[in-house]
Amino acid sequence: MRTIREIHEDELDELIRITVEAFPGMKVESRADRDRMRERLAKVMNEPIVHFFGVFEGAAMIGVMRCYDFTMKLRETRALVGGLGGVAVDLRHKKEHVAADMVRFYLDYYRQKGAALTALYPFRPDFYHRMGFGYGVKMNRYSFRPDALPAAGVGAVVDYLTADDRDDLAACYDRFLARTNGLIELSPHMLDALFDDTSARIVGYRQNGALRGYLVFRFEAAPGENWLTNNIQLRTLIYDDAAALLALLGFLRKQADQAGRIIYETQDETFHYLLDDPRDGSGNLLAGLWHQANTQGLGIMYRVIDAARLWAVLGDHDFGGVTLRMRLDLTDTFFPENAGSYLINVSEGRATLGSGTADVELGMDIADFSSLVVGAVDFERLQAYGRVNLSDAGMANVVNRFFAAGRRPWCLTHF
Numbered sequence: 064m065r066t067i068r069e070i071h072e073d074e075l076d077e078l079i080r081i082t083v084e085a086f087p088g089m090k091v092e093s094r095a096d097r098d099r100m101r102e103r104l105a106k107v108m109n110e111p112i113v114h115f116f117g118v119f120e121g122a123a124m125i126g127v128m129r130c131y132d133f134t135m136k137l138r139e140t141r142a143l144v145g146g147l148g149g150v151a152v153d154l155r156h157k158k159e160h161v162a163a164d165m166v167r168f169y170l171d172y173y174r175q176k177g178a179a180l181t182a183l184y185p186f187r188p189d190f191y192h193r194m195g196f197g198y199g200v201k202m203n204r205y206s207f208r209p210d211a212l213p214a215a216g217v218g219a220v221v222d223y224l225t226a227d228d229r230d231d232l233a234a235c236y237d238r239f240l241a242r243t244n245g246l247i248e249l250s251p252h253m254l255d256a257l258f259d260d261t262s263a264r265i266v267g268y269r270q271n272g273a274l275r276g277y278l279v280f281r282f283e284a285a286p287g288e289n290w291l292t293n294n295i296q297l298r299t300l301i302y303d304d305a306a307a308l309l310a311l312l313g314f315l316r317k318q319a320d321q322a323g324r325i326i327y328e329t330q331d332e333t334f335h336y337l338l339d340d341p342r343d344g345s346g347n348l349l350a351g352l353w354h355q356a357n358t359q360g361l362g363i364m365y366r367v368i369d370a371a372r373l374w375a376v377l378g379d380h381d382f383g384g385v386t387l388r389m390r391l392d393l394t395d396t397f398f399p400e401n402a403g404s405y406l407i408n409v410s411e412g413r414a415t416l417g418s419g420t421a422d423v424e425l426g427m428d429i430a431d432f433s434s435l436v437v438g439a440v441d442f443e444r445l446q447a448y449g450r451v452n453l454s455d456a457g458m459a460n461v462v463n464r465f466f467a468a469g470r471r472p473w474c475l476t477h478f
């Protein structure tokens with residue numbers, strides 16, 4: 064019989080075997096590599112927000128996954144969101160629905176815990192899209208010369224941050240989170256990992272003693288260059304206001320003599336407004352005279368797991384100020400307990416679950432609905448693509464206002 068349960072520390076070796084065989088690219092090959100991995104995972108599994116699960120047939124572990132109890136900023140609310148990572152199936156047991164069983168278990172686990180939403184980084188977007196996960200906002204990879212950054216903040220004083228600045232850094236991140244959409248709260252072990260990373264430099268900008276912004280970067284060898292030429296990999300850029308941002312960018316600009324280019328991967332799709340020269344150095348022209356400014360990738364995906372509870376979670380959100388009675392028909396073939404017909408009563412933008420007759424009926428799949436609800440896509444686009452069924456085309460503008468994306472969701476947490 065197949066069971067799924069949290070694994071114990073003395074079962075870590077088996078979890079490591081399955082994980083390493085599933086992800087050979089992790090290059091955990093020697094005994095010492097495995098011991099290091101075991102030591103690290105033994106610590107992680109004791110973090111209160113992390114749960115390691117195994118799939119067992121009898122006594123044999125045949126699949127593993129990691130679940131995370133994240134708190135995510137979803138529109139105006141901080142909500143419990145279940146994260147999934149480290150999904151791996153024993154090579155001998157693929158195509159036996161082990162992964163499907165794990166994902167269903169994970170969705171149900173967080174539904175029971177009271178979450179309305181889950182999130183993951185897919186090894187293949189199509190695999191999880193079929194399971195009802197919707198696309199998040201794309202990642203942009205910018206590559207620019209340091210002197211393309213604004214010079215306004217070059218004179219500002221910045222300094223390295225150390226573990227002593229941990230609370231200030233956490234507070235600065237939290238203020239950024241409060242102003243944005245989609246960010247996940249930093250847990251103590253994530254903060255530890257940041258300060259333990261010896262290759263990362265953390266630079267902060269203070270105003271009257273208060274930390275107003277920070278960035279995290281590391282150097283990387285520039286491809287094909289000699290050892291004196293390096294690039295800067297900018298990992299994180301957090302700021303309270305434009306003054307803090309310009310100060311941090313001023314610091315980066317001053318590295319022009321040492322760094323060939325700055326590589327910045329961000330969901331900020333308008334970052335090029337900050338650059339004198341937004342071209343990414345590839346020299347590529349697209350469709351005639353369009354200069355390649357960044358490349359893009361799809362990553363984080365979201366999934367609503369409790370379409371009824373969602374409206375209570377979003378109780379503080381103003382759905383475009385509209386007043387409307389909308390019947391929402393959701394298909395969810397992978398997690399049918401979530402599928403169904405929901406009557407949403409919207410009064411001056413406040414949405415609650417109700418019953419009775421509707422002014423308009425809207426049908427769609429759970430994956431697109433999930434992208435819509437987090438603000439990753441506009442209703443108008445989904446309608447243009449024929450991905451929704453609206454009973455009255457004349458109501459499209461009102462429904463579009465209801466789903467207005469506002470701030471796109473960003474995620475700065477790797478899991």
Ligand SMILES: CC(C)(COP(=O)(O)OP(=O)(O)OC[C@H]1O[C@@H](n2cnc3c(N)ncnc32)[C@H](O)[C@@H]1OP(=O)(O)O)[C@@H](O)C(=O)NCCC(=O)NCCS
Nearest residue numbers: 085150151152157158159160161162163186193194396397
């Ligand atoms: C990728 C991996 C996890 C897949 O594991 P697996 O156990 O072989 O996958 P499953 O057998 O559960 O396949 C998924 C099933 O879900 C089913 N499924 C997907 N969406 C569905 C839906 N909406 N409704 C019903 N079933 C659905 C699929 O049809 C498939 O079943 P089928 O093969 O009978 O068609 C595994 O190959 C692996 O460990 N790979 C290496 C590591 C890796 O890449 N991990 C992923 C990290 S995120």
